[in-house]
Amino acid sequence: MIGGGIFGLFCALTLADAGKSVVVIDRGPVWSEASAVNAGSLGVQNKLPALVPYTLWSWEIWETLAERLGADIGLRRDGGYKIAMTEAEAERLDAVSMQQKALGLDVRRLTQADLRRTAPWISSDCVAATYSPQDGYANPTLVGPALRRAVERSGVEILDDTAVEEIRSGDRLGVVTRRGEIQASKIAITSGAWSGRLAAMVGVRLPISLDVNMVSVTESARPTIENIVTHARGILTLKQVANGSxxxxxxxxxxxxxxxxxxxxxxxxxxxxxxxxLRVIPGLERLNVVRSWAGYEGVTPDSLPYLGLLPGHRNIYCAACARGGFTLGPLMGQLLGELISHGETSKPIDIFNPGRFAHVAA
Incomplete structure (x- = not known):
C-alpha cells in the first residue's frame, strides 16, 4: 500500500481482516496530508449525484466506526443545510436535490420563510435551502490516530517517511525506497494527489490536477452554527465542533x-x-480566526475517484482523488481491499475505473 491516508488505511484494514500481509508506505508521516487537513465534513448534499449512494454506504461505516476503533472520533450526524443566495443558485439547488433524492437522499426543500423559522442563525440573505438529516461531520485529528492504532493492531506494518523511488512491475513486483526494496504480490496506490506520479513509474499516465484547499478555525464560542452548512455552488462549508470552535x-x-x-x-x-x-452566519462576526491552513487535494477530470486496476497491469491497483474523500474514504478503502483480496467488490465500481482516463505509455 503506497499512501497512508484514509483510503490506504481502510484498504489495509480490510486486507488484514481478510488475512493478508500488508505494508503501508508513506512519503511522510501517515495521515499528514489531505486526510488530516480537511474540515471533517461528512456531507451528502454537497456530493455529485453519482456519489450519493456511495456516500450513504460510507456513512454506514462511519456510524459504527467509533465502536470499531474503540475511540471517540468526534462524529455528529444531526443534519445539515445547503443554502442558496440568489434565484439562480436556488434553481441549481432544486435541480441537484431532485437528482439526489431520486438516488436515496432524504432531503427537503425550504423556502426563505422556512429557513428563518427552522434556522434563524442563518442569514436572511439566503433565499432558499435544502435540509437533510443525513449530513454530519467527524474530527480528522481524532480519526487518524485511532485508525492508525487499529491498523497496527491488525498486524499491518506502517513505514512513515519512506518515499518511493521506483515501482517494479511485471513478474517481479516490488517497491524500491531509500530503506530498500519491498517485494509484493500486489501493489495499491492510494497516494491522493501524488498517485499520478506513482502510476507514471509503471508506464501509466493518470490525469490528476491539484487543488490547494484552505480551512480556517475560530476561537471557541457559544453555540453559533447548529448544523453543518454547505453552499449550492460548493464554495462554503461551515460547522461548529465540540470545543466550540x-x-x-x-x-x-x-x-x-x-x-x-x-x-x-x-x-x-x-x-x-x-x-x-460572515454573510451566511452573522454570528461569526464576533469571533476571531485563530488559524488558517492549506492542504492538497487531487482532482480527476470528472471529479469522480479512481478505483480499480491500473490499465495494462494485473496486480497494481489505484484508489485516489475523490471529491469529498474524507466522507467516502472508509468505503473506497474497503472496496479496494475487497477487490485486491477477492477479485470483486460488494458495491459497483465500474464508474471509477482508472482506465476511463488513464493511458498506458507506448
Whole structure:
C-alpha cells in the first residue's frame, strides 16, 4: 500500500481482516496530508449525484466506526443545510436535490420563510435551502490516530517517511525506497494527489490536477452554527465542533504545487471565504480566526475517484482523488481491499475505473 491516508488505511484494514500481509508506505508521516487537513465534513448534499449512494454506504461505516476503533472520533450526524443566495443558485439547488433524492437522499426543500423559522442563525440573505438529516461531520485529528492504532493492531506494518523511488512491475513486483526494496504480490496506490506520479513509474499516465484547499478555525464560542452548512455552488462549508470552535472551508484556493511542496494560504482568497461565511452566519462576526491552513487535494477530470486496476497491469491497483474523500474514504478503502483480496467488490465500481482516463505509455 503506497499512501497512508484514509483510503490506504481502510484498504489495509480490510486486507488484514481478510488475512493478508500488508505494508503501508508513506512519503511522510501517515495521515499528514489531505486526510488530516480537511474540515471533517461528512456531507451528502454537497456530493455529485453519482456519489450519493456511495456516500450513504460510507456513512454506514462511519456510524459504527467509533465502536470499531474503540475511540471517540468526534462524529455528529444531526443534519445539515445547503443554502442558496440568489434565484439562480436556488434553481441549481432544486435541480441537484431532485437528482439526489431520486438516488436515496432524504432531503427537503425550504423556502426563505422556512429557513428563518427552522434556522434563524442563518442569514436572511439566503433565499432558499435544502435540509437533510443525513449530513454530519467527524474530527480528522481524532480519526487518524485511532485508525492508525487499529491498523497496527491488525498486524499491518506502517513505514512513515519512506518515499518511493521506483515501482517494479511485471513478474517481479516490488517497491524500491531509500530503506530498500519491498517485494509484493500486489501493489495499491492510494497516494491522493501524488498517485499520478506513482502510476507514471509503471508506464501509466493518470490525469490528476491539484487543488490547494484552505480551512480556517475560530476561537471557541457559544453555540453559533447548529448544523453543518454547505453552499449550492460548493464554495462554503461551515460547522461548529465540540470545543466550540467554528470551521470555515469550501474549496477556496491557496498557493502551492507538488513540485515545490508548498501549501500556503492565499490571503486574497481567504478574505473572500471569510466574507462569504460572515454573510451566511452573522454570528461569526464576533469571533476571531485563530488559524488558517492549506492542504492538497487531487482532482480527476470528472471529479469522480479512481478505483480499480491500473490499465495494462494485473496486480497494481489505484484508489485516489475523490471529491469529498474524507466522507467516502472508509468505503473506497474497503472496496479496494475487497477487490485486491477477492477479485470483486460488494458495491459497483465500474464508474471509477482508472482506465476511463488513464493511458498506458507506448
Amino acid at each position: 467554528c470551521l470555515i472551508g469550501g474549496g477556496w484556493q491557496g498557493i502551492g504545487t507538488l513540485e515545490n511542496q508548498r501549501k500556503e494560504v492565499s490571503y486574497d482568497q481567504l478574505v473572500h471565504n471569510l466574507r462569504l461565511a
